[in-house]
Amino acid sequence: MLSLLQRVFFYGLLISSLTAVGQPPSSVSALIQPFDNYRRHALQEKLFVHTDQAFYITGETMWFKVYYVDGTEHKPLDVSKVTYIELIDKDQKSVLQTKVPVSAGGGNGALFLPSSLRSGNYLMRAYTNWMKNSSPDFFFEKTLTIVNPFTPLGLPLLRETPDYDIQLFPEGGHLVQGLPGKVAFRIVDASGRGVPVRGWLLTAQNDTLARVSSHKFGIGNFTFTPSNTAGYRITLTDEKGHLVSRPLPTIEPQGYTMRLEESTASQVKITVNTNVEAASAVYLFAHTRNEIKAAELRPIQRETSFLIDKKTLGEGISHLTIFDANRKPVCERLYFKRPINPLTINLKSDLRQYASRTKVTLDASIQGANTQTKQAALSVSVYRLDSLAGSDSGSILSYLWMTSDLRGQIESPTYYLQPETPEVAQATDNLMLTHGWRRFRWDTILASAAPLQQPKQPFIPEHNGLLIQGTVTDPVSGTPVPNVITYLSTPGKPLRLYVSRSNAEGQVRFEMQDFYGAKNIIVQTNPQDSLLKLTVASPFSSSLSSTRLPDLSVRESQADQLLTRSVSMQVQGTYWGDQAIQYRYPQVDSSAFYGKPGESYLLDIYTRFPRMEEVLREYVLGVMPRKKQGHYRLYVPNAPYRTTFEEPSLVLMNGVPIFDMDKIIDFSPLKIKQIDVITNHYFIGPGVFPGVISFMSYKGDMAGFPISANALTLPYDGLQLQREFYSPRYETPKQIGSRLPDGRTLLYWNPELRTDAQGNVRTQFFTSDQPGTYVVDVNGLTTDGQAGSQRVLFEVKNTPK
Template sequence: MFQPLIRYFLASLLLLPGLCVFGQATESTNALVQPFDTYRRQALQEKLFVHTDQSFYLIGENLWFKLYYVDGSFHKPLDVSKVAYLELLDAEQKSVLQTKVSLTTNGGNGSLFLPASLQSGTYRLRAYTNWMKNFSADFFFEKNLTIVNPFKPLGLPLLNEVAEYDIQFFPEGGNLVQGLASKVAFKVADASGQGKAVRGWVLNGQNDTLSRFTSHKFGIGSFMVTPTQGTTFRVLIRDEKGRTFTRPLPAIQPQGYTMQLTDAGADQLKITVSTNVDSPSTVYLFAHTRQAIKAAEMRSIQRETTFLLDRKALGEGISHLTIFNANRQPVCERLYFKRPTQQLTLSLKPDQNQYVSRAKVSIDASVLAPTMKSSQAALSMAVYRIDSLAPASSGSILSYLWMTSDLQGTIESPEYYLQSETAEIAQATDNLMLTHGWRRFRWNDVLSTSSQQAAQQPLLRFIPEVNGPIIQGTVTDPASGKPMPNIQTYLSTPGKPVRLFVSHSDSAGRIKFEMQDFYGPKTVIVQTNPADSLAKLTITSPFVDAPPAPKLPALTITESESDQLLSRSVAMQVQSTYWGDRALQYTYPTVDSAAFYGRPSESYLLDAYTRFPRMEEVLREYVLGVMPRKRQDHFRLNVLNGPYRTIFENAPLVMMDGVPVFDMDKIIEFSPLKIKQLDVITNFYYMSPTLFNGIISFMTYKGDLAGFPLDTRLVKLEYDGLQLERQFYSPRYDSAKLLASRLPDARTLLYWNPNLQTNAQGKGHIEFYTSDQPGTYLVEVNGLTKDGVAGSQQVRFEVKNRPE
């Protein structure tokens, strides 16, 4: 069942244009290029960006979000995974809210209601797909949000007068090597992750100063050092308040390689590789930009060699430059950032700079650049009040795609590095590349990929959900706990329409059910055939366990902000009291209302026939395709094989509201007065991987089983399907009566539109009304074109109280 999905997914990877632009490799470098390209084709990287309506919330409010879904190499919208998983993690990395969101080429959108059970604090919003679970959780989208529960004490931590700085050192290329000069980058940040300005000294064991340095931007800088044998090095750092800290340098390797990147002019980069390894022979330079190969070269080396790399050969964004030794083992690596030349330039023009309460706001949105055949772009827009509690940004898709998503750790002010380049910004960007290096794979995984493996299907545990959510579980022996292979299992969701899913457990006892049109909360029933009724069934959560992650910054609200917090709290309660019912409106998707087996051979609406008190009489009197028989005091239902006018020798599939039933005595004893409809399939019915000898489907009036006694050994649980789309409600004051309404309007979020589309000329127009809350409001837009060009824009306006 799932092999076609894998083939479809791999074919979609190959169809992505330009995934490998490197076309020439020498025989000596093929041992690097070929396995890397094989790995790239098997392991496409997906990226998700989540635009939230704000980054500060109170409990009782809704968190609105828009998901942008693109490939990791070229940032073009994808149409592979159809489900995204989004969850909110607390300070202990426990998931407190979870939801599943439908994905299309336009991404997805939804909302989360923030319940009163949440404590005040900083939370981590995380999003990923099923396919992304095959790789490190570092690939997941993450952002920090502040949530305050005004009805519980904040419990804020006492301010610590003693600075607790996180001080880290990063040798260029990865290691300090004895006798080889190296650039060492450093980063100094406080407990909240904010960089701190410092100056420092590199000292030897005799306290001689070997080097002096100062931080450049965001607490990041660099210095040069040459480790020597038998010398102990330490770094003395002093902050702006005069407090000093002493840290050791990273461990010094007795033998190895170093690399240093410099600007060689003429649009070229010079990579100098040094080594103290005895009798080295060759080294390789391998460069790729988000897995698109850009260069692969080999040089002989004695103590030092250089590579000249054309800057134009590198792709825009972050490139990885890796040095391999003669055995093709990675020995050095560093990042290089090439500023993108194209970004989505947006214009936002409100018709006024200042409005009164309950006034109409008109905004013209235009795509100004880049110049393409079409200026159409998918945009998401939020309009919300900003103050000292609510920061004036909820995240930029531009900085995330080009910067944050390809770097490790938290990046302070990523938008800074995407400004027009100056000498200061260029230096800060290079320092950032030295202190946040990482890659989206392990080289051992890449280089172990042989050509024989490339011809096989990739052995990945999680497949892409190309049609809808996949419910996964296991079948095990309850006594030994060992997996049980080749066990047939059934999953059903009682209700309308009738749905049934079948799966055989694999060699590891795993079962998978691909769900289509699976929306909202459902009751899920999973069972095996009676012959395997002792097997233990377990349904696993599709959400991943939170791996160890950087500590979330503590919530800091000063006493001077208490009035603003009170005002926001009152506004939230007013909206919940007076507008809560109007805000609970959902858009229901259009789904196929037919049963999974389509048009039945026979269908009976029992109210149109004589009502008999026993089910046996109903089946005997007018249901032509079913033959009830009794053997050894137990009933058996046979189905006529219509095409051949014979009776199937084997038992048919019998269902009650889509739930398979194997005890026909229960069917016969069940009251026919509770049955609304009976369908019969009088031919073979194939549902991969199972062939049924006809189908008998009983349906109750409400599709809720109507008290039918199910087998006590089956697994029954409540399971959430895809989130139903909630409509954002915004009142209109387009008449004198509505304008004079005494119903309070305390909205601080005036407008949210996750699917704002521009026309072929790149124009869009938005209208909404202000509330009774005065203040400064921010209009924030993120957008993406079909060609993967991203952009963000902001504009502000003021709202004053309406004159009496």
């Protein structure tokens, strides 16, 4: 990210380059300044989720690690504190949801896969509250396969005619009559895999203009110059002779085209053509993940070209945009610069082959020429390979450098990051042509020459924990009601109360701290506002994903392997279930939200009275019950001023505000363990209260206290509790000879393995009774943003006990 001094120097270089073509320096700065202003205000977040594997059966637990980084430099980020994770079925319904706490070190969690899930492919997606301001295309997405072995697979019927999806992409975005252009095409089957094809480019009269063929993963390209604006189509045939045909995108009578080519080993050439008579100049603007890399203005009549030194472009995907003389974007193209020295993770197991129930020692070390630190956070999964479970559970390297900045699903993204060859280079360029991406709208950035005024975002970052959001509306008209004080309580321990005032849109926000696990929440207003309608919004995104889930590829011939895995899962649940379900509770402040009270009374040390009024009058010095117009009110002294508050105090029952003091007086004091009293003004959020009286039951629940009918009570899931991965140890003869069967196919999962200052780490685990080939799958990220992935294999052979 450029510093202010670097940015000023960069502007100077750009302005100097304009002098050669005689253009005013303000021309290019009119693009640079608003874009730079946008970049500084629009934080880009990225998430990557490493799952322990990509294939599951119901009854198993899915383990995952969340990596959270900034979208530009890929350094660990510490802004949002909550990640939302969903599992979405083919009908776009969210079947599982959870909220995971994250920090600069990431986060981790687990999802149990219930037997209610149907067999099929599911989409896992992850996002923060801030990311909901953008398109769901920016969320992390990953396809997972889940099979329910207790129900028929329900596989789709085979089609006589394949269901192919064909898309055509002109380079730069447009085909223009009379201008040379390149068109990329992509053809995939119902499972999302590329289909090898060959074919022809035809005119309306069926004249062949060019022969075409796919190169890799069903992607190819061809070039031609359209002589008219209609009638062109492409016809393709697969290896079985099935024919498909599609018309070319609209051919415009006037416009601009762009063509990118490798000019030399160190330069990229961008050629711009136009048939617009009034065209006088064009801009080239290049940025890598929102960091400005080049900006240049050149005159144009029919054609002009730009040369960019590859060294000026950042590693990964760069956007090259062409603007006309009025600074209107007319063409855009992606270019991929392969990372020169990505992080290398070296893995080595002490043996290549192991017996059952033996120790495996795994050593890992990191190397990276560009990293300034040897310390990295690693996530490690060790699972059995078979025809059901593939070896690819996701690579953080390919995701951060490629997939996260491209639109749509990428088949085998790791292929493009291997050492460059002519074949890999061509496949990579085809990918850039077919997967356009942009995290903003140019018309928003360039709407005015004045400094960009950022629009108000409806979703804010969750800096301090989970946000619960709701609305206050008029129940008759449905219009939002502003300036209403609302209270949210979570009966239980620790004692918590949250207060919010509705804004102009009737919205209220409660910033929850230490809110873990499933709890009941109670939301209410003051008595004078009790007729207003309160609703609590779901924190999960309602936007639908544009990703097309492939059909289930599991076949009936794999039934034996499914049965074996299902039996192993049931064995584990039967014999190891208690040990496998272990949770780590976070360390939180167990004191009440108001801290140490001025007065505190443990009622068990006093003589018990049958009525609450007697308890308050006899023992609780800081509470004064009074009766006005037939109803009780409770007051506390304003201790700092040695007076009594004129207004009733805030009264709580296990953190829930109570406004009817008659219910307090009538409630049995035998159910109350403690009474705390604050004898001064108490401030919480927008609320100011003349003292606080807090009643607490023995179990921290409402103990049968009647809750107001106007209060909104509903169950709400807080942040996920951390579940411990359980792996048995076989270190003694007794443990090795145990008759308890060990059917684990997932031997080891560790989401928080960290290297030392020298970049090394060692971990150990034990094999199970399941023979086969096992893969060690590792993803990692250093503190300065270098990502890497690695896999190694080993064998497990059964040995007689």
